[in-house]
Amino acid sequence: MPRLILTLLALAVLFCLLCGPVAWVALRLWKRGDLGAFRPLRAVWITQVVLASALVFAADSLGLANPMGWMVAIVLATSLGGAASYGLWRLLTRAPAH
Numbered sequence: 001m002p003r004l005i006l007t008l009l010a011l012a013v014l015f016c017l018l019c020g021p022v023a024w025v026a027l028r029l030w031k032r033g034d035l036g037a038f039r040p041l042r043a044v045w046i047t048q049v050v051l052a053s054a055l056v057f058a059a060d061s062l063g064l065a066n067p068m069g070w071m072v073a074i075v076l077a078t079s080l081g082g083a084a085s086y087g088l089w090r091l092l093t094r095a096p097a098h
Contacts, residue, residue, distance in 0.1 A: 014075050018052060019045050021083035029090055037090060044086050052078040 022044050029037035052075050059070045 014071070017072075018048055018075050018079045021079050022048070022086050025083045025087040025090075029087070034090060034094055040086075044082060048078050048082045051082075 022041060026037040026041055055074045055078065056071050059074065060067060064070050
């Protein structure tokens with residue numbers, strides 16, 4: 001039972017690491033006046049989960065050493081890359097409106 005609880009805790013932490021930065025970027029944009037900043041987050045989160053899962057399965061099938069390290073690195077890279085591209089996309093799509 002403790003192993004299941006630790007696994008669920010690890011999954012919750014990885015999910016927060018994956019979706020947290022994009023939510024933070026959306027919150028910052030919303031505070032700056034972009035009232036539609038939270039609308040596309042559902043699609044961004046699904047895309048990030050699918051991309052991170054595919055990369056983790058690819059790393060596992062390649063038999064890379066230290067699978068937990070690769071999993072955390074993939075989640076962090078996907079998360080930060082998604083947050084940066086989401087923020088840039090929202091800023092570029094809002095720029096012509098001003």
